[in-house]
Amino acid sequence: MNTPYAPGTVSRRSFLKVAAAAGGSLMVGFWPVEGEAAAATAADLNAFIAIGADDSIVLTMPKVEMGQGTYTSIPMLIAEELEVDLDKIQLRHAPPNAKVYGAPFGDQFTGGSLTIRLMYEPMRQTGAAARMVLVQAAANEWKVPADSCRAEHGEVVHAASGRRVKYGKLVAAASQIAVPEKIALKDPKDFKLVGKPAKRLDAKGKTDGSAMFGIDAQAKGLKVAVVAASPVIGGKLKSVNDAKARKLRGVRQVVKLDNAVAVVADNYWYAKQGLAALDIVWDEGKYARLTTDDVRNTMVAALKKPGHIARNDGDALKALAADGKRVEALYINPMLAHATMEPMNCTVHVKGDGTAEIWTGSQVPARARDDAAKVLGLAPEKVTLHNHYIGGGFGRRLYTDYVTQAAAVAKQVKGPVKLVWSREEDIQHCLFRGLYAHSVSASLDAQGKPVAFSHKIAGPSNLAAFAPGWLKDGLDIDNVEGSDIFSYDIPNMRSEYTQEDGPVPTAFWRGVGPTRNMTVLESFMDELALKAGQDPLAYRLSMLGKQPRAAEVLKVAAQKAGWGEKLPARSGRGIALMRAWGTYLAQVVDVTVSDDGEVAVKRVVCAVDCGQVVNPDTVVAQIQSGINYGLTAGLFGVITLKDGRVEQSNFHDYPILRMSQAPKIDVVLVQSSEAPGGIGEPGTAGVGAALTNAVFAATGVRVREMPLRAELLKKV
């Protein structure tokens, strides 16, 4: 997800405040806006560090952990400046509170490959502020200048006299000291933690079964609900005969919603049996005949409608109309499901005293709480939400549909109820990555160099629904992301997006705009290189004179991969560049294609420059993850519609890359002292075109509509 608050547009200065809390803890919090810090109450100061008199250090995590490593990287930033050991830090999931944890948006969300980009300085400042007041407290007690003391391993040390004192002994005094006006951040060359691989703080519980995900929530008297929503998009519940279901063991209640029916039982199995025994009649509504082709045709037709211009260097349309070698193509990015391993679920307890309690995993805990409160008819402050480790987000848990559905069920149930979606429900009622149509055209000069380049996109706008305030003069900045800063030096360059939402409910999906745009644009670059009769790598490099970081990652990846080597028949090597989220990466994919058209990905090399790195091991892990996520999409990923229904239902017909199919991945980190870039999504965004380019090299077949289809790649 792209936001108007990209680093560089927000003030780097945070406003910090310390206070004493019950039990004598030192609390340190930061706010991006000066007035908010001044007005903050003691209760607000649970953000982000609490140092106890017992030397405990508890961080309340402003961002959620869904695998991306935030629960290690944010503590690293704080520990680095606070001078404490990483393994001494305890972590707490943040409660819903957009004001305290939603900086700088006022919207508490985790996504957009933004965490480190936005938190890099504020978290360091917060740690440094805490360190400075602790050092000052020790200096005051010892009646020595603060600059004669230093902090290390959770202690303040006065080297001259050999005195040392643990932070816990200082918290009472430190909480009375105002945060200094000037926060002294470390010089990066003095970093002890940042930039070096650190062990994940969430790993142990995830290897012994003790880590708690939303689906693991327990409550006394808990019932389980299994739900069937209208199988037809936009359909409603007409009627349900539950006579058989009610007689089944363990079934307690059948709950009707506007567009769904849920069976509440003593456990999941009983609820599932109950659901299977229902006779449900749906009002299928106006999309009862909808097919994928309808959606596709709608998006292709929308390419003809005027849209919002994201970029218009020179006059691309005029230059395209002039003489020159013209190349044009239509590309389609298909619908996809997120298919997180943890199916959607949410536990809600509506209590008799006008309050409610929620247990779930959400990328947007404050929105989840507020949306549920609305359904329950309660004020948000009457609703408590316990967030959890998230068993896969990828954009899916930026939405609260499963939370509001659970609230609607719980409203009709006495006692706590856990709503768990079956895998079939999870795939068929995903909020999908929408179908996008892309029209690309270029004209080449006599040397084969593009003089004009146009990219037109049509498809749904998720940003318009999620955060209309983030549209830029009506432009969905997500949907053009990557296209708007396409790196090549082409004098006439145009990027345009036409919003066409269509009937299918859609969502952000890992890599959002850049995943779709880079798959198209970097594939099209290979088409141009072919037309120009040039090597794809050399062709790209010839247009990157003004983009040294982009050129460097391409060169590094190509060299590591052995670019230019001769490969056996039906083997191919493809390259692609990706630049978005402040990160540059290049990937080289090696494939072999069997005579019957099956593609095996043998190796992926990825060179990445994401600026200053916090935890290099996390960067590598996220690249590995992003590549495999993108390969699943490229090799298998497509959601199709027939009669208004999603045709896929579980992992047999919506396959996910498995161990034997996962390639060897070599990641090379290019050293950089630039501002930190995002890393959760770039790997996914970079792999699609490298894959199709490799397939072209192996077979001579240009794939312009994912996923790869064996019948089109057979040996002829």
Place this chain on the structure above:
Amino acid sequence: MIKLTINGKPRTFDVPGDMPLLWVLRDEAHMTGTKFGCGMALCGACTVHVDGEATRSCVLPVSAVAGKKITTIEGIGATPAGKATQAAWLKVEVVQCGYCQSGQIMSACALIAKNRQPTDADIDDAMAGNICRCGTYSRIREAIKDAAASPLLKGA
């Protein structure tokens, strides 16, 4: 009433015999380390050991395991292979979201309990039923090889 032995402890459950073991573990025994992913033995998140064999508990009727030894992620650390596998997972930093990892570890340690020198093909075979959406496969492979070579397995 169905009598089970879970992680060495005898337990009794008043459930129908066709109820899958997964839901007995999760909703009746409140042991939530074993995960629900697909309900069709397609993803491996629910993998447990029955008499040492990696088994998908989401399609396994509980009546079929009465009297057999069931081991879950909560108990596997008490075995040499389980301990070695968990240690290797931490050393190699396998986990991301972590949701599938209980099942991955159960499949992995069933492999190394029998095969101390697993080849890549052995690993592909043993892990074929386990999906990881975060794509941690290369680290899983590395961790399995590391665990198989662990001194913890000597004499086990």
